[in-house]
Amino acid sequence: MAASQPLNKDTAYWGVPWEDAYGYPQARRVGNEIHVSGQFNHDQDGNLVAPAPLDTDGRPSDFSAMGEQMRASYANIAKLLALYGATLQDVVEETLYVLDMDAAFAVVGKVRKAAYGTERPQCASNIIGVSRLAQRPQLIEIACKAVIGAGASGR
Incomplete structure (x- = not known):
């Protein structure tokens, strides 16, 4: 499944089961702003990339796949932004x-710098520790807001 805009040009979907179950788009454009729902480590078919192994209680027992999951999350964000003609450089x-x-x-630090293609990504960034994410083997989720054209303004 590729990211697509099946309902209208302002919303984007992956076509994964959890969109219908939960009832949300992956991204929504309002004017020149793009609000991207939390993205995580899934591929085009909805399969998890580098899922963390789980202990007997169903909790991740190894966090060494954090970087790989983070790269997959940024790749998903980039694909969604591309539907609107935007890039990670437009993320504010x-x-x-x-x-x-x-x-x-x-x-x-290493993964963000590589994703944004610069030693100093020009977006405000928050990092929040949580006790659980949507998919049990998931270690990270990234939500963001982009402004179309922000990357071209000399950021």
Whole structure:
């Protein structure tokens, strides 16, 4: 499944089951702003990329896939933004939700810089530790807001 805009040009979907179950689009454009719902480590078919192994209670037992999950999340954001003619350089604010702050801090700088293609990404950034995310093997989720054309304004 590729990101698409089946209902109208202002909303985007992956076509994954949880969109219908929960009832939401992956992204929505309002004027020149794009609001991207939390993106995580799934591929085009909705399969998890680098899922964390779970313990007997169904909680992640190893956080070493944080970087790979983070890269997949940024790749999904980039694909959604492209539907509107935007790129990661147009992102003005992001929020990272993570299960383990230490594992996130070990990789976040390198992964963010690579995703944004610069040593100093020009977007406000928040990182919040949470106790659980939507998919049990998920370690990170990233939501963001982009402004079309912000990347071209000399940021």
